[in-house]
Structure formats: structure tokens, C-alpha cells
Amino acid sequence: MTALLDVKNMTHFFGGLRAVHNYNLNIAPRQIFGLIGPNGAGKTTIFNLITGVYTPTEGEIRLENKNIKGLETNEIAALGLGRTFQNLALWRHMNVVDHIRMAHYSQLDYGLLGAFFNSRACRDQENQVRENAHRLMQLFDIEKYADDLVTSLPYGAQRRVEMARAMATNPKVLFLDEPTAGMTPDELVKMIRIIRQVHQDFNVAIFLIEHRMKFVMELCESIQTLVFGEVIAEGPPEEIQNNPQVIEAYLGKEDMT
Amino acid sequence: MGIAKKFQQVFSTVPMLGWFLGILTAVLIEYFWGYDYISYYLGLPKIPVLFGALIMLKEPMMIPGALAYDLIVYVIPVLAVAKLSSVFTNPGAALLEKLPLWLSAVIHLVCFYAILHLWAGINDYRVLVVKLTLVSIILTVSVNVINGYQGEFSCSHPGFMALGAYVSSILTLVLFTNDKIFGTALLPPSLGPYLFPLVLVAGGAAAAIGSLAVAIPSFRTRGDYLAIISLAFMFIVKSAVENLNFIGGARGMGGQPDLAPLPVIFFWTLLCIWVIHNFVTSILGKALNTVRDDEAAAESMTVKTRKTKMTAFMFGAFWAGIAGGLFAHVLTYINPGMFSINRLAEILAMVYFGGLNSIVGSIVGAVSINVLGEALRPLELFKWIIIPLILIFVMIFRPYGLISFTEINAKKLLEAKHKRQQGVSP
Numbered sequence: 117m118t119a120l121l122d123v124k125n126m127t128h129f130f131g132g133l134r135a136v137h138n139y140n141l142n143i144a145p146r147q148i149f150g151l152i153g154p155n156g157a158g159k160t161t162i163f164n165l166i167t168g169v170y171t172p173t174e175g176e177i178r179l180e181n182k183n184i185k186g187l188e189t190n191e192i193a194a195l196g197l198g199r200t201f202q203n204l205a206l207w208r209h210m211n212v213v214d215h216i217r218m219a220h221y222s223q224l225d226y227g228l229l230g231a232f233f234n235s236r237a238c239r240d241q242e243n244q245v246r247e248n249a250h251r252l253m254q255l256f257d258i259e260k261y262a263d264d265l266v267t268s269l270p271y272g273a274q275r276r277v278e279m280a281r282a283m284a285t286n287p288k289v290l291f292l293d294e295p296t297a298g299m300t301p302d303e304l305v306k307m308i309r310i311i312r313q314v315h316q317d318f319n320v321a322i323f324l325i326e327h328r329m330k331f332v333m334e335l336c337e338s339i340q341t342l343v344f345g346e347v348i349a350e351g352p353p354e355e356i357q358n359n360p361q362v363i364e365a366y367l368g369k370e371d372m373t
Numbered sequence: 374m375g376i377a378k379k380f381q382q383v384f385s386t387v388p389m390l391g392w393f394l395g396i397l398t399a400v401l402i403e404y405f406w407g408y409d410y411i412s413y414y415l416g417l418p419k420i421p422v423l424f425g426a427l428i429m430l431k432e433p434m435m436i437p438g439a440l441a442y443d444l445i446v447y448v449i450p451v452l453a454v455a456k457l458s459s460v461f462t463n464p465g466a467a468l469l470e471k472l473p474l475w476l477s478a479v480i481h482l483v484c485f486y487a488i489l490h491l492w493a494g495i496n497d498y499r500v501l502v503v504k505l506t507l508v509s510i511i512l513t514v515s516v517n518v519i520n521g522y523q524g525e526f527s528c529s530h531p532g533f534m535a536l537g538a539y540v541s542s543i544l545t546l547v548l549f550t551n552d553k554i555f556g557t558a559l560l561p562p563s564l565g566p567y568l569f570p571l572v573l574v575a576g577g578a579a580a581a582i583g584s585l586a587v588a589i590p591s592f593r594t595r596g597d598y599l600a601i602i603s604l605a606f607m608f609i610v611k612s613a614v615e616n617l618n619f620i621g622g623a624r625g626m627g628g629q630p631d632l633a634p635l636p637v638i639f640f641w642t643l644l645c646i647w648v649i650h651n652f653v654t655s656i657l658g659k660a661l662n663t664v665r666d667d668e669a670a671a672e673s674m675t676v677k678t679r680k681t682k683m684t685a686f687m688f689g690a691f692w693a694g695i696a697g698g699l700f701a702h703v704l705t706y707i708n709p710g711m712f713s714i715n716r717l718a719e720i721l722a723m724v725y726f727g728g729l730n731s732i733v734g735s736i737v738g739a740v741s742i743n744v745l746g747e748a749l750r751p752l753e754l755f756k757w758i759i760i761p762l763i764l765i766f767v768m769i770f771r772p773y774g775l776i777s778f779t780e781i782n783a784k785k786l787l788e789a790k791h792k793r794q795q796g797v798s799p
Contacts, residue, residue, distance in 0.1 A: 169672075188672070189672035190671075193672070193673050193675040198673075199673050205670035207667055207670065207671075209662060209666055210662055210663070214662075217659070218660065221657075224657070228684060231652050231658060232648045233651065234655075238655060242655065242656065245656065285675050
């Protein structure tokens with residue numbers, strides 16, 4: 117099985133603090149991969165390292181066999197790593213349709229002069245983007261909010277806007293940083309459905325951080341458990357669920373319910 | 374409130390074309406009868422230039438006369454003609470709607486320019502006010518790109534304006550005039566009007582290149598640092614010009630050929646608004662907003678943030694340079710003192726008064742601050758109490774400015790209002 121995203125021996129230091137140690141990841145095409153771990157284990161740091169927010173001190177990151185370590189975040193994103201954020205990172209003065217449109221940035225090539233003088237290429241591409249944006253908004257059930265400012269949306273809808281925006285960048289691997297944080301049980305069920313649908317329709321691999329066990333166990337094909345920057349267990353959900361080390365480090369020493 | 378609503382309801386059926394017709398009537402009335410009859414019988418010494426504001430403040434006894442003049446010449450004809458003519462301006466506008474939008478917009482703009490030209494042509498003072506206001510519009514819109522759309526706080530615009538003004542002035546002086554310092558004209562002066570656009574663009578380009586001096590060191594940081602660096606840049610430009618004797622030093626530089634008549638300035642203003650509007654509504658321009666609101670998210674959504682910031686800064690500076698070039702050729706004299714902290718205060722007032730992240734807002738801001746500044750001139754010192762007070766109130770009640778976060782919607786602006794007309798019989 118060829119790996120879509122391949123991380124080898126990634127280590128990162130913040131000053132003297134070793135945040136991530138010898139981390140390995142291997143995501144196959146169309147796989148849903150989960151990353152769990154207690155607070156402060158370094159899950160979001162791993163996301164930031166792979167997506168280029170930080171450059172890892174050591175190690176190797178390959179996307180489709182192409183080295184992406186050291187590239188700028190926007191270049192990595194354009195190559196096919198879309199992501200959402202743990203604490204929503206929406207643009208507060210922009211409406212929903214503009215969010216989705218913006219994420220097509222790397223797919224445009226009409227250039228600055230085209231933008232200044234509204235050239236034919238510019239109009240054609242912008243129209244295409246607009247169509248695509250509407251398609252995405254339909255899929256994520258946010259079309260009725262198209263012209264509203266994101267800050268006026270209900271929380272669940274804001275999460276969906278973020279997902280739709282990430283999908284608009286045309287990712288090969290979608291990184292979801294706690295997609296259900298702060299959601300009600302109803303919204304959670306809806307989110308599971310949406311993620312399944314995205315996975316099916318867009319043919320993407322998904323790498324997600326999550327705290328809710330129900331969510332992870334239901335969706336993921338394979339799970340890693342991270343404690344203090346090191347992976348202590350990796351495998352299919354049932355295995356992780358019954359791994360004594362994981363139970364001790366993450367779920368506590370008592371019996372799991 | 375009730376009256377305002379009623380008023381709005383009655384006039385909601387008037388299309389833009391109807392308003393133009395109304396204003397045209399008013400301007401024609403003033404043109405033909407303003408001096409000979411109306412102001413004579415009202416006991417005014419001459420036609421009130423800025424709607425009587427100057428004369429009212431100078432001589433309070435004239436207030437009733439000036440108000441009556443405004444009423445007779447402007448208010449009544451505009452409202453009456455606009456309302457009555459909606460019977461046929463609405464079908465007219467509907468007809469124009471069938472044309473491509475750009476053609477309809479051009480027709481409207483030509484009408485607008487004709488009216489403006491006629492109104493301003495009544496005396497030289499009005500021409501000057503209109504010219505300076507148009508230059509201010511270019512300046513304000515260009516600042517809005519950086520301070521509004523991109524959300525930085527840049528203070529270097531007078532510096533960019535100075536670069537544009539000086540570079541274009543030197544070029545026109547060298548090329549088209551027999552100047553004391555620069556010698557005889559290199560090209561026949563009759564070529565001036567044709568090459569003037571190139572001269573202006575050269576001035577703009579100089580400003581854009583100058584802006585790199587601010588952009589490169591400061592875009593690693595945000596907020597206050599940029600403000601300080603850009604302020605320093607403004608003072609550096611001013612001091613440098615003051616100490617360069619071959620361009621007149623602190624005494625300034627005069628004798629530019631008058632290459633900027635009203636139509637030229639109007640054209641450049643429109644071009645500026647059109648280009649900047651295209652830019653900020655395109656995805657490349659919207660990238661400025663994403664950088665402002667959340668830079669990390671912008672990067673993750675494939676936006677090249679550094680390139681975006683750089684482009685915006687150079688673009689804003691370019692238009693400031695164009696504005697500077699026009700400014701120099703309107704006044705046909707410049708000195709470094711014109712591009713100092715006073716100018717900065719004026720520019721920032723126009724941007725923040727009018728509204729951030731909005732071209733309409735910038736136009737409103739530039740026009741109102743300019744006209745207000747001229748109208749309150751007789752109050753001398755008190756002018757500098759009244760204008761800041763207005764600004765403070767705007768900041769309290771509308772923190773982002775009068776009209777913020779709105780874009781021009783030409784289609785909606787120019788469309789016929791006949792749909793609603795069916796309900797309200799004319």
C-alpha cells in the first residue's frame with residue numbers, strides 16, 4: 117500500500133521543550149485516521165508541523181512522495197493539505213460565500229492585472245469559483261446563510277463553513293482539529309454524517325483529532341494515541357479501546373463504561 | 374422619523390436617471406437665472422458658491438436669503454422634477470437596463486459629468502473645490518485599500534503623495550516647459566496633454582517603489598510597528614525634499630503646466646475607483662480581508678499572505694502617487710509642507726469618517742470632509758473644533774465609519790424602480 121502522507125521520525129523542540137518525539141505517520145488514500153491523547157499531548161502541534169505552521173526540527177514529511185517539509189503553509193495547503201482549526205478560525209467580517217470563494221485562491225491564475233481590469237479570464241474563473249462555492253454550500257447545508265456574516269451563524273453552521281472552506285482548497289488529506297468541540301449531541305450526529313459524506317464524495321483521506329470516543333470509534337479505521345509527544349499505541353479502534361496503556365494514560369485506570 | 378419614512382417612500386420610485394434630470398434642472402436654473410434674477414431679488418451679492426454656506430457664516434443677516442436661494446434653485450426643482458419625471462425616466466431606465474451594464478454605467482457617468490461640469494463652471498472657486506475633492510477621493514480610496522481592506526494602520530500616504538507629486542512635476546517641467554532650473558523644454562509643450570498619463574503613471578510607480586521601503590521591513594510585524602515605520606517614512610520624504618535644493622527645497626516648486634483640467638481629473642478618479650473596485654471584489658483582493666481577519670487561517674487556505682500584503686501596499690501607494698501628481702498640476706505649485714502631518718490627519722479623517730472596507734464610504738468621506746472644510750472656512754479656528762467633534766461622534770456611534778463594509782452595486786443603483794411604481798400611482 118503506497119502512502120499518501122508519510123511522516124518519518126519527526127521531532128520538534130520549542131526551545132528546550134521536546135514537544136513531539138520520533139513521530140511516524142502513514143496515511144493511505146481514502147483512509148480515516150484518528151489522533152487521540154490527553155490535553156497537552158501535542159496533537160495540535162503535530163497538525164501545525166505537518167501543515168507547515170512550524171518547521172519540524174528533525175524528520176521527513178512526504179505528500180505523494182514529494183517532500184513538503186520547509187515549504188510555506190500556503191504552498192503545502194495548495195499541494196493538498198486542507199485543515200480546520202480547533203478554535204474556529206473564520207474571517208469575522210466576511211460572509212459565508214466569500215469564505216468558500218477565498219479558499220479557491222491557489223486555483224486561480226488570472227494574475228493581478230486581470231484582477232485590476234476585470235479581464236475575461238478573471239470573470240470566467242470567478243464565475244466558475246462561484247458555481248463551485250454554491251455546490252459546496254449545498255453539500256454542507258449552509259446555502260441559506262450564503263450572504264450572512266459568519267459571526268451571525270449558529271455554532272454548528274460555523275463548523276460546517278470551516279469544513280466547506282477546507283474542502284474548497286481541493287485537499288487530498290483533510291485535517292480536522294476537533295471537529296465536534298462544543299457541539300450538542302444532535303450536531304455531533306450530523307457532523308458524523310457530513311464527514312462520512314465528504315469522505316465518500318471527495319475521495320479524500322481524513323486525519324482527525326478528537327476527544328469524543330464515540331465519534332472516533334465510529335469513524336476511524338486506525339487510531340494513534342499520543343502522550344507527551346510520543347505515540348504509545350497505534351491500531352484499529354477495538355485494539356486501542358482495549359489497550360491497557362491507552363486506558364491508563366488517556367481514559368484513566370478504572371473500567372471503561 | 375415619520376416624515377423621513379414618508380419622504381423615502383414617495384421618492385423610492387425615482388431612478389438614478391430621474392435624480393440626474395432633477396439636478397440638471399437645478400443647475401440650469403442657476404446657470405440661466407441664478408445671478409440675474411434669483412440672487413438679485415433675494416438681496417445676495419452674488420451666486421452662493423457652496424450652497425450659501427460661506428455667506429451664511431460670514432454675514433448672518435444673509436441666512437434667510439441664502440436658504441431661500443437653496444430652496445428655490447436646488448431643493449424644489451430637484452425634488453419636483455425627479456418625482457414628476459419618474460413617469461418617463463423609469464421606462465428610460467428600464468430601456469437602459471437592456472443594454473450591457475457597462476454601457477448603461479458609461480451613459481450615466483457622462484450625464485453625471487455634464488452636470489458636474491455645468492455646476493462647477495459657474496465660477497473658478499467651484500472648479501478648484503471639485504478638482505481637489507476628486508483628488509481626495511483617489512487618495513482616500515487608495516488609503517482604504519491598506520487601512521480598511523487590509524486593516525493595517527499606515528501613516529505614510531502623504532509621503533507617497535509627495536513622491537508622486539515631485540516625480541511627475543519634475544517630468545512635466547523638464548519635458549514641457551522652459552523652466553529656470555531645468556532649462557528649455559525637451560518636447561513641444563503641445564504634446565503635454567497626451568503624455569501626461571505616462572507622467573502620472575511614472576509618479577505612481579515612483580511612489581510604489583518608495584512604498585517598498587516601508588513594506589519590506591515592517592511586514593514582519595503588525596499594528597503599531599507599521600504605523601511608526603510609515604510615519605517615519607513620511608517625515609523622511611518631507612525632510613529629504615526640504616533639503617534638495619535643485620527641486621526648490623522648502624520654498625517649493627512652481628510653474629507646472631496646467632495639464633489637469635476637470636475632465637482629466639474626473640477620468641482618473643473613475644479609473645481609480647473602477648480598478649480598485651475590481652481588485653477588492655476579486656478573490657485576489659479579498660485575500661486582503663482574510664489577512665486582516667485571520668492570517669493563519671488565510672495561509673492554511675492557500676492564500677499567499679506576504680505577496681498579498683506587499684501588493685496591496687504598493688497598489689495603494691501607486692494611487693497615492695497618481696493623486697499627488699494630479700494635485701501638483703491642479704495647484705501648479707507644491708512645497709514639502711503640503712505633504713506633512715496636516716495632510717495625514719486630513720486623509721485619515723476622510724477614511725475613518727467615510728467608512729472602512731468600502732469604496733462608497735471613502736467617496737462619501739472624501740466629499741464630506743472636503744466640502745465641510747471649505748464650507749466652514751469662515752469660522753477659521755472653530756472649524757478645527759467642529760470637524761473633530763463630528764469625527765468623534767462618528768467614532769462613537771459608527772466605529773467603522775459612516776458606510777463601512779459595503780461595495781458599489783452598479784446594477785442596483787441604476788435599475789428602474791418601476792416594480793414598486795405599480796403600487797404607488799404617480
